[in-house]
Amino acid sequence: MPVNPNDIKDLIQTAFPGATVTVNGADGVHLSAEVIAEEFRGKNRVQQQRMVYAALKGLMDGPDGALHALALTTKIPD
Amino acid sequence: MTDAKSRIDETIKASPVVLYMKGTKEMPQCGFSSKVAGVLNYMGVDYTDVNVLADEEIRQGIKDYSDWPTIPQLYVKGEFVGGCDIITEMTLSGELDTMLEENGVAYDKEAAERIREANA
Numbered sequence: 001m002p003v004n005p006n007d008i009k010d011l012i013q014t015a016f017p018g019a020t021v022t023v024n025g026a027d028g029v030h031l032s033a034e035v036i037a038e039e040f041r042g043k044n045r046v047q048q049q050r051m052v053y054a055a056l057k058g059l060m061d062g063p064d065g066a067l068h069a070l071a072l073t074t075k076i077p078d
Numbered sequence: 079m080t081d082a083k084s085r086i087d088e089t090i091k092a093s094p095v096v097l098y099m100k101g102t103k104e105m106p107q108c109g110f111s112s113k114v115a116g117v118l119n120y121m122g123v124d125y126t127d128v129n130v131l132a133d134e135e136i137r138q139g140i141k142d143y144s145d146w147p148t149i150p151q152l153y154v155k156g157e158f159v160g161g162c163d164i165i166t167e168m169t170l171s172g173e174l175d176t177m178l179e180e181n182g183v184a185y186d187k188e189a190a191e192r193i194r195e196a197n198a
Contacts, residue, residue, distance in 0.1 A: 045164045045167065049146075049163070049164065050145060069148065069162075070148075
């Protein structure tokens with residue numbers, strides 16, 4: 001059940017209103033996302049990515065983890 | 079019957095480096111697991127691989143344990159380090175070298191340098 005990259009973008013954007021979110025991945029299963037958000041400042045990579053995964057709750061995990069694999073990059077705005 | 083959590087506790091404390099992955103270090107069965115196992119193998123790191131495909135309880139249990147929804151998951155000295163993206167970034171930035179050194183884990187420094195050169 002492929003996932004539309006725009007759905008991912010909306011979910012992340014809603015969770016991080018001021019962030020710059022780029023999502024691509026035509027096949028809907030292997031997607032890549034980059035999130036540049038002020039909320040990440042002072043947090044390590046694991047904590048940053050946990051915040052993004054929390055925003056994608058349900059889509060990512062579970063047996064039907066539609067999003068088998070999201071290549072995720074998180075950055076702090078410079 | 080010890081539950082998943084205590085089994086995981088035991089495993090990650092029994093060896094300095096543990097990789098929960100799909101497949102085994104010789105025969106990974108997922109691109110992301112294969113990438114992390116490949117880096118560790120290439121850098122000559124001695125680690126315990128746990129094939130989550132062979133143990134459904136651990137496959138879900140490890141995600142709850144670390145509050146991290148994907149596999150692979152790397153643990154060093156009982157601490158969750160990250161998944162494929164983070165380990166790749168740390169390898170390329172040299173942070174993985176530092177972490178291994180800080181935890182007294184032997185690895186092949188030249189191999190790590192070759193990975194970085196290949197990806198420069």
